[in-house]
Amino acid sequence: xxxxxxxxxxxxxxxxxxxxxxxxxxxxxxxxxxxxxxxxxxxxxxxxxxxxxxxxxxxxxxxxxxxxxxxxxxxxxxxxxxxxxxxxxxxxxxxxxxxxxxxxxxxxxxxxxxxxxxxxxxxxxxxxxxxxxxxxxxxxxxxxxxxxxxxxxxxxxxxxxxxxxxxxxxxxxxxxxxxxxxxxxxxxxxxxxxxxxxxxxxxxxxxxxxxxxxxxxxxxxxxxxxxxxxxxxxxxxxxxxxxxxxxxxxxxxxxxxxxxxxxxxxxxxxxxxxxxxxxxxxxxxxxxxxxxxxxxxxxxxxxxxxxxxxxxxxxxxxxxxxxxxxxxxxxxxxxxxxxxxxxxxxxxxxxxxxxxxxxxxxxxxxxxxxxxxxxxxxxxxxxxxxxxxxxxxxxxxxxxxxxxxxxxxxxxxxxxxxxxxxxxxxxxxxxxxxxxxxxxxxxxxxxxxxxxxxxxxxxxxxxxxxxxxxxxxxxxxxxxxxxxxxxxxxxxxxx
Amino acid sequence: xxxxxxxxxxxxxxxxxxxxxxxxxxxxxxxxxxxxxxxxxxxxxxxxxxxxxxxxxxxxxxxxxxxxxxxxxxxxxxxxxxxxxxxxxxxxxxxxxxxxxxxxxxxxxxxxxxxxxxxxxxxxxxxxxxxxxxxxxxxxxxxxxxxxxxxxxxxxxxxxxxxxxxxxxxxxxxxxxxxxxxxxxxxxxxxxxxxxxxxxxxxxxxxxxxxx
Numbered sequence: 001x002x003x004x005x006x007x008x009x010x011x012x013x014x015x016x017x018x019x020x021x022x023x024x025x026x027x028x029x030x031x032x033x034x035x036x037x038x039x040x041x042x043x044x045x046x047x048x049x050x051x052x053x054x055x056x057x058x059x060x061x062x063x064x065x066x067x068x069x070x071x072x073x074x075x076x077x078x079x080x081x082x083x084x085x086x087x088x089x090x091x092x093x094x095x096x097x098x099x100x101x102x103x104x105x106x107x108x109x110x111x112x113x114x115x116x117x118x119x120x121x122x123x124x125x126x127x128x129x130x131x132x133x134x135x136x137x138x139x140x141x142x143x144x145x146x147x148x149x150x151x152x153x154x155x156x157x158x159x160x161x162x163x164x165x166x167x168x169x170x171x172x173x174x175x176x177x178x179x180x181x182x183x184x185x186x187x188x189x190x191x192x193x194x195x196x197x198x199x200x201x202x203x204x205x206x207x208x209x210x211x212x213x214x215x216x217x218x219x220x221x222x223x224x225x226x227x228x229x230x231x232x233x234x235x236x237x238x239x240x241x242x243x244x245x246x247x248x249x250x251x252x253x254x255x256x257x258x259x260x261x262x263x264x265x266x267x268x269x270x271x272x273x274x275x276x277x278x279x280x281x282x283x284x285x286x287x288x289x290x291x292x293x294x295x296x297x298x299x300x301x302x303x304x305x306x307x308x309x310x311x312x313x314x315x316x317x318x319x320x321x322x323x324x325x326x327x328x329x330x331x332x333x334x335x336x337x338x339x340x341x342x343x344x345x346x347x348x349x350x351x352x353x354x355x356x357x358x359x360x361x362x363x364x365x366x367x368x369x370x371x372x373x374x375x376x377x378x379x380x381x382x383x384x385x386x387x388x389x390x391x392x393x394x395x396x397x398x399x400x401x402x403x404x405x406x407x408x409x410x411x412x413x414x415x416x417x418x419x420x421x422x423x424x425x426x427x428x429x430x431x432x433x434x435x436x437x438x439x440x441x442x443x444x445x446x447x448x449x450x451x452x453x454x455x456x457x458x459x460x461x462x463x464x465x466x467x468x469x470x471x472x473x474x475x476x477x478x479x480x481x482x483x484x485x486x487x488x489x490x491x492x493x494x495x
Numbered sequence: 496x497x498x499x500x501x502x503x504x505x506x507x508x509x510x511x512x513x514x515x516x517x518x519x520x521x522x523x524x525x526x527x528x529x530x531x532x533x534x535x536x537x538x539x540x541x542x543x544x545x546x547x548x549x550x551x552x553x554x555x556x557x558x559x560x561x562x563x564x565x566x567x568x569x570x571x572x573x574x575x576x577x578x579x580x581x582x583x584x585x586x587x588x589x590x591x592x593x594x595x596x597x598x599x600x601x602x603x604x605x606x607x608x609x610x611x612x613x614x615x616x617x618x619x620x621x622x623x624x625x626x627x628x629x630x631x632x633x634x635x636x637x638x639x640x641x642x643x644x645x646x647x648x649x650x651x652x653x654x655x656x657x658x659x660x661x662x663x664x665x666x667x668x669x670x671x672x673x674x675x676x677x678x679x680x681x682x683x684x685x686x687x688x689x690x691x692x693x694x695x696x697x698x699x700x701x702x703x704x705x706x707x
Binding site for chain 2: 047067073090152168198202237244261272284294312
């Protein structure tokens, strides 16, 4: 290999059009959504803790999961070649796609070859990321989402707000209203009981499943040593798509590989418990190329880069690719719980989205640079992550990248540069700090009678945008200490 | 340069400074020893938690139990390799209710859709998570037959039960089409509240058979 190439970033539904603070500000005003989210995230947190607590070896499974993924990333070229060889040997066809446009074109072409204009889809983050449904629509092909939550989003002309339960921001009554308005032939007396809503979806989709010629899926895992793909699901819509149509097209990111079968024993314990809080999800399907007389006979796989290699090139950020899309991090995140998934503007919301999105697109990509700040760095996501991605550390790293990338653009030093320079001077010696501390009573003066500072100047105004600062004390700790220790007699007396 | 070559070269370039990863520690439980009675108890508890019905019977009672579970079905499908002894009470060979799916004589999707139930065996079961694995061998049939009918009666021989997932994987031929089933189909998509029964079979009856 000659000169190392520059990272090539991804595109598709990864670029946010509004900075996170603005979007968050708007979303926070939606009190119904906040109530729905609070209820849902707290339910799932409790379930997760219960089933994780049942396993005495949870931490050992996390260690194995993290190490396996690190091993995969370090050996990716060899594992990809091995997978391709095995998948192809058993009748599957592999396509490679550098970016979302290339992937979309491949999928559309494969569908057209089957002479159909309607396909059924199993929930897939990769196809969401590349905007496949929108592209197919432009090509005159309608892609029907069959996962209940995805169906709610699609019928409601809405956007997903969570990677596992995309309609988490809607409560049962809102779902009923969407079904009544948008679902053909729906019973007008439909109530908002979740069981009846699920039955309405079953009725609506059943004929489509039984007649579909082409299905599109993602994949949760791909085993290199056998060429096997796995899809993990609950409703049976996955089994329908993976079993009944003649043609199956799977779109998968290149980072989804596992070396072999024995790795499933780790990941199939980590994933369901972290994601839906169940000991095991209702259905997992595994297939290896084509099996004569069982399932689709025309089997394709699109291997997608779309910025993954750029993320891999970031030596601090590359572990973000270890993500298995369980969503545990968003369910425990205090920021996500309040702003909801739409505020993150990308296919990947929540803590993992705040690192993965800018890693895939580059930190310089317009508004995406605001995402690493969408966190209080509390670390709950790191504790919950089944593959131990150190999300807070990567957030801080990306904030640094963002500051560095902006510094270069301006000739004059920014307010932040000046402040940091000032702080550098103040903290470099006790004398300097003491000099500065003489100004403390001034702050008290600024605070006024209620002892609160309501507005700071310049970039510090961001801090006081939603909170007050208490007035500084009239003396510094250092002054206090000096006074106390000059009169040991008094201290003795107090004892 | 083809897309494949380009992506592989991007990866190689991205990994220039990557450290050699540590070996994968496998300190988690990979083996267990649990007496058969406890193993059965654990599996039953887990499957019932998914709102499936479970019978635990001796092999002598199996045919009668199958007949009982299938008594409300006006028709049911069996894979061609099903053990005929299991059906002597439910539906002997000439019974009009039974439909056999065999290679070269497969049931069409509309035929499966108009069939009430399906009876299959299973390959391996994991007690700790309440998971039953079907692998498409002749007594389990191709995947479509255990998917389209709304009621699945599944036989689990006790000799196929293990406690842990790591004990189950060596028993699976990974290149066969595998379906892992943990309860009837379900969704938690509305307010994260679990509802049993969506697109897959809405009713799952499991018959655990001792001495088999």
